Amino acid sequence: MPQHEHKLVSFPGGAKAQPGSRPRDPRIDAFRGLALVMIFVDHVPGNPYEYLTIRNFAHSDAAEAFFIMSGLAAALAYSSRLAPEARAEHGLMNGVLPMWKRSWTLYLAHILMTVWAIGIFAAGAGVYNLPELLETINLRQVFSNTGEALFGIGALTHQLGYVNILPAYSVLLFFAPAMLLLGLWKPKALLWTALGVWMAAGLWRLNLPNFPNPGGWFFNPISWELLFAIGMLTGLAMRRGERFVPVSRPLFWASAGYCVLVLAWKFIPEIGAVINHQMARLYQAGIPFHLTTHDKTFVALPRLLNILALAYVLSCLPAVTRLSAGKLAAPLRLLGQQGLLVFCTGTIVALMFQVIMAGNPLSTWMGWGLPPLGIVIMLVVAWMGQSRKPVRREAQAAGGIVAAAGQRRVS
16 A cells, blocks of 8 residues: 555546646556457457456446546546636636537537448348348347437437447536536535435436337446546546545555455355345345446446446556556557547447458457457557647647637547
8 A cells, every 4th residue: 555645646537736737647548548448349249358358357347437537537628617717707608518519529429330330230231141230239120110210329319239338428428517517616515416316316217218129228327427427526636636535545455355355256156156145135125226236227336336446446556657657558548548539440440340250250260360450440540640639739729719728628
């Protein structure tokens, strides 16, 4: 456990800074890049690398980390415009509109990926003579109930498998101004409100509609808002040069102990059977399901505690910061700095690889070769996006709008 608390910040945040300064902590980009790589690998089922991603060693997976870091990035990028002095000088909408614009960008990116997904699987069904591809990833409604499915795609109520993270992120970013205003005013009020909404969603199964299918969204924003809010609170604390959760030796070891327990839970059948049996008994006794299961849609308690415990442990290890800033982590940082571009690229490439592997008898060998190729493609796209940043900044400075705002977009 580190002894110098003043050097530590909340994961995945930045280095200790004076209020008003915004040094870029390498962990933000490195861990966001790592999450993007793991999401990509998990989106190519049947490859051997998927056994190395976080979901095999924890109840949570890269999606939980993605939402925490998205909330953190939103707080760092937009909270200064919503500070009282900024609102007094420039007005409330000067802080709200950039977030709504970004939410719209995420919506458009989602629609683009959905169209590509439909095209990729439709082409694969014809090229490989595999009509069953038209029944996968929730495509059946698109081809058998086209009118209602197309309406659902535009309204975000019909989402395809592997292309369903951005809608929740877009919705949360739309409500982010209210969350940030509350967090700037009373951080604890934001935390308790987010906890209350998460609890209510689990108690009453609150979710957004999934028309024309029954049920609700796989990434239920009414539940996932808790992770987004925790990320926001971490980012707001970072802007003040503080930690959202103070360094505590007992809390560190409790968090590390829970992570070890989860490993035993997953890898030692006897231990897993006992814990699962006790959780089932609690559920039968009337304890809400999102406290006694591993449900992902409602961010069940074991998943929630696991990602928070892991985040806290990592935040307390100075070696993590050094590794994140090192040369070996440079590719991950590059991916993290171009988050949306890399995510969209990785998703489309992963869907293409799924179809290729489904229609190719050499899919076993492709499982070894295609994921590394996909990561290389993501790195090339990230490098191309990064290389255009100076050009964009120069154009923005000429126009004066973005330059005057000094606003950094969330990737």
